[in-house]
Amino acid sequence: MSHHLINLKDLECSAIQELLHLTDRFVEVGQRSIPKVPALRGKTVAMLFFEDSTRTRLSFDLAAKRLSADVLEFPTHSSSLSKGESIRDTVETVQSMGVDALIVRHSSGGLPREIADRVKDSIVIINAGDGANAHPTQGLLDAYTLCQHFHGVAGPQASLAGIHIGIIGDIKHSRVARSDVHAYTSLGATVTLVAPESLQPLDLEDWPVKITQDLDSVLPTLDVVGLLRIQKERMEDGLIQSLAQYVESYGITEARAKTLRNEVVITHPGPVNRGIELAEAVLEHRENVLIQRQVKNGVAVRMAVLFRLLGSGVEID
Amino acid sequence: MADRERRMTRPYGGVFFARTTVLDAAQVERALTRISHEILERNQGLENVVLVALQTGGVEIARLIARSLFKIDGVDVPMGTLDVALYRDDIGLRPVMPEAETEIPVDLAGKIVVLVDDVLFTGRTIRAALDALTDFGRPRSVQLAVVIDRGHRELPIRPDFVGKNLPTRRDEVVDVNPEGVLLGEMRK
Numbered sequence: 001m002s003h004h005l006i007n008l009k010d011l012e013c014s015a016i017q018e019l020l021h022l023t024d025r026f027v028e029v030g031q032r033s034i035p036k037v038p039a040l041r042g043k044t045v046a047m048l049f050f051e052d053s054t055r056t057r058l059s060f061d062l063a064a065k066r067l068s069a070d071v072l073e074f075p076t077h078s079s080s081l082s083k084g085e086s087i088r089d090t091v092e093t094v095q096s097m098g099v100d101a102l103i104v105r106h107s108s109g110g111l112p113r114e115i116a117d118r119v120k121d122s123i124v125i126i127n128a129g130d131g132a133n134a135h136p137t138q139g140l141l142d143a144y145t146l147c148q149h150f151h152g153v154a155g156p157q158a159s160l161a162g163i164h165i166g167i168i169g170d171i172k173h174s175r176v177a178r179s180d181v182h183a184y185t186s187l188g189a190t191v192t193l194v195a196p197e198s199l200q201p202l203d204l205e206d207w208p209v210k211i212t213q214d215l216d217s218v219l220p221t222l223d224v225v226g227l228l229r230i231q232k233e234r235m236e237d238g239l240i241q242s243l244a245q246y247v248e249s250y251g252i253t254e255a256r257a258k259t260l261r262n263e264v265v266i267t268h269p270g271p272v273n274r275g276i277e278l279a280e281a282v283l284e285h286r287e288n289v290l291i292q293r294q295v296k297n298g299v300a301v302r303m304a305v306l307f308r309l310l311g312s313g314v315e316i317d
Numbered sequence: 318m319a320d321r322e323r324r325m326t327r328p329y330g331g332v333f334f335a336r337t338t339v340l341d342a343a344q345v346e347r348a349l350t351r352i353s354h355e356i357l358e359r360n361q362g363l364e365n366v367v368l369v370a371l372q373t374g375g376v377e378i379a380r381l382i383a384r385s386l387f388k389i390d391g392v393d394v395p396m397g398t399l400d401v402a403l404y405r406d407d408i409g410l411r412p413v414m415p416e417a418e419t420e421i422p423v424d425l426a427g428k429i430v431v432l433v434d435d436v437l438f439t440g441r442t443i444r445a446a447l448d449a450l451t452d453f454g455r456p457r458s459v460q461l462a463v464v465i466d467r468g469h470r471e472l473p474i475r476p477d478f479v480g481k482n483l484p485t486r487r488d489e490v491v492d493v494n495p496e497g498v499l500l501g502e503m504r505k
Contacts, residue, residue, distance in 0.1 A: 025400070025415040034452040037403035067403075307403070313412040 004116045004125040005305055007134040008182040016140070016186050019304050020154035023144050026300040026307075027153075029066070039311050040069035046099040048074050048090065049128065050106040055270060055295065056128050056138075060103050063302035069310070072099060091115055100310055101126060109133030109175075124309045132173045138269055139179025141301040143187055145294045146224060149265055161188035164221055168194040168250055169228030169277060170239075172201045176269045177228060181209055192218050194250065198239040215250055219259065225252060227268040227277040247276055257282040265290050329412065331503035333492055339483055340498040345464065348480035349378070352462050353385040355478050360429055363392040365457070367428045371446055372400040372417035374435035377495060378464055382433060397421040399432075404445035425454035431478075435493035437463040440474035464493045 002010055011019075029035055045064045049057050064071045074094065087106075094102065101124040104112045109131030116125040129135040147154040150163065165184050171177045171193050178201075184191050191209040193200070200211060212218050219225070230246060240246045247253065252266065257279065265288040266278065272291065274280045283289060324330060340348065360366055363386060370379030376398055383396050402415035432446055443461060450456060462478035467485040485491065485500065492499040 022415070025403075025419070028419055029403070032452060033454075036452075038448070039403040039408055307415075311408045312414050313409060 003121075003309060004112075004127075005136050005309060006113050006116060006125065006127045008136045008139050008179050008186070009134070011186075013186040016143070016183060017154070017156065017158045019140055019301070019308060020144050020147060020158040021156050022304040022308060023140070023297070023300050024153045024155070026303040027148075027297065029303070030296070030300055036066045036068065038068045039307055040064070040067040043067075043069040043100045043310050044072055044098065045069050045101045045103060045306065045310075046072040046074055046094045046097075048076070048094070048102055048104045050076050050087070050104075050111075051129070053105055053129065055298070056105065056135075059295070059298040060126075060128060060137075060302050060306075063299050063306055066299070067303055067306055067311070069100075069306065072097070087111070087115075088118070091119065095119055095123060100124060101306070103128050105129045107131055126305060126309065129175055132175050133178065135175040135179045137298070137302055137305060138176050139183035140305070141294055141298045142176075142180050142226070142267060142269070143183035144301055145267065145290050145297050146184075146189075146265075147187070148293070148297065149290060159188050160184055163189045163223045164192065165189050165224040165226055166192050166194050166215075166218055166222040167226045167228065168215060170199045170230055170234060171195045171228070172199045172239075173231065173234070174228050177201075180226060181207060185209070192222070194218060196240065196246075196249065199234070216256075219256065220261075223264060225260070225264060225266045227252065227266065227272075229269065229271065230273060230276055243276055251276055252278045252282055254279045254281050257286055262288075264288065267291065267294060270295065324412075331505045333490060333499075333501055334504050335492065335499035335501040337500050338497055339465070339491075339500050340481060342496045345480070345493075345495060345497060346381075348464065349381050350385050350389075352478040352480060353382055353389055356382070356386065356431055356460075356462065357390060359460070359477070363390055363394055365428050366394055366431060367423060367425065367456075368394055368396040368431050368433055369421065369446075369450070370396065370398050371432060371434040371442060372398055372419070374493060375433040376417075378435055378462075378493070379433035381495060382431075382462065395423050397423070399446055399449055401442055401445035401449050404449045406441060406445065419449075421453045425450065425456045428454075428456050430456040430459045432459060432461045434461075434463050435465065436491050437461070437466045437474075437476050437479075438469055440470045440472040443474050444472050465491050465498060467491055 061071055103126045105128040112125055112127040112130050147158045167177050185208045193209050193211040194215050267290050272278050368379045370376040383394050386394050398420050400415050400417045400419045402413050405413055460477040463476045464480040466476055466479045466482050490503050
């Protein structure tokens with residue numbers, strides 16, 4: 001039992017389903033001419049983004065505002081952090097100001113959990129991405145987007161049973177991949193990870209997935225092609241030899257896209273490296289590229305998480 | 318009583334025990350037929366009338382009223398549903414979950430909205446509903462139809478159409494469904 005959202009690993013399948021079902025409601029709110037509800041009036045949400053982020057930050061910001069919560073932006077670059085203030089001091093300061101939730105992003109895995117262990121019980125910690133560890137709201141929004149695509153809505157018993165999802169790219173360094181695997185497999189999907197050996201995770205034996213280095217052998221069996229962003233610095237680290245070679249083996253090029261069945265959908269957490277993970281022409285012209293849908297659902301999922309933790313009066317179990 | 322009301326009413330997760338039958342199925346049907354006639358009479362027809370059912374207890378009742386209005390006047394009145402959980406003023410004071418569908422099929426601007434619920438109690442659900450409605454447009458007027466008015470109002474809200482006024486104790490529970498109205502209590 002926890003009143004935080006740190007890692008989807010902590011959640012039972014039923015808790016994930018409940019959050020996705022709640023997301024259905026907030027998707028509906030987003031379609032209204034006035035897409036804002038007073039549910040979290042008087043609550044204050046502080047954004048502590050120690051690592052750069054545009055879309056996740058905007059998405060949380062919009063989600064909180066659409067619930068009528070007040071949002072406190074903590075500018076980690078211009079603030080006293082650059083003067084050597086520790087994260088602990090920062091958290092204590094924000095806590096003393098009386099915020100109700102901290103949305104934390106940091107490049108080191110495990111920090112949100114450490115903060116959760118230190119803050120007052122009344123404060124909710126939401127992990128917005130920690131190192132290569134977890135990005136729970138991304139996992140939820142990806143799962144929601146697929147439920148919505150295949151079933152229209154999540155419904156009370158969200159399920160991805162019978163669906164084969166490939167996650168392709170830099171699994172090793174990806175918190176998105178980790179959270180996606182948890183969300184997808186909890187909902188009954190079959191997941192295959194596709195990556196060169198150098199980008200496969202080391203702790204793989206605990207993962208309920210198959211793994212391969214050969215994209216073309218698994219591609220015809222996939223219902224969902226889940227792409228991950230490749231960081232350019234991986235090349236500098238020598239983990240991939242060249243971008244051209246990566247595209248050759250793992251990119252969804254125009255030629256590869258032509259081999260996909262029409263109903264196969266493509267996801268990507270964004271921002272896309274155009275021409276690397278996904279060819280420009282595929283991105284622009286293929287139907288069933290769900291990227292915009294993922295972004296849109298991200299707001300609704302984060303509204304569901306914020307409301308569930310701050311407003312519902314019910315703990316996540 | 319709807320499953321959510323059961324779970325969100327103290328004692329949470331209790332079981333409803335009926336003590337008396339207040340209305341039987343035939344009496345509920347007669348009350349809804351009378352309410353339908355009153356809606357017609359008050360609004361001199363059904364032009365611009367929209368039924369908006371409060372989730373979850375009002376939905377079945379609104380369906381029956383819509384059916385009855387069709388029988389009387391031959392008009393299919395548009396019907397929407399509204400879950401007011403996100404507009405409640407007791408968020409944080411008790412468990413609140415928006416679990417049911419909100420679907421308003423028409424623009425409410427200029428319409429006569431008849432809110433439909435099973436039981437009118439403190440009036441707080443209706444207050445939340447009035448707030449929620451304004452997010453969907455500006456109706457010309459809003460009227461309220463309920464099967465049971467059980468008293469104990471905490472806000473200046475009154476129903477326009479009532480099936481039955483039922484004096485109750487605060488801790489009693491009223492269960493309304495098309496098969497009848499029961500008065501009883503929740504027990505753990």
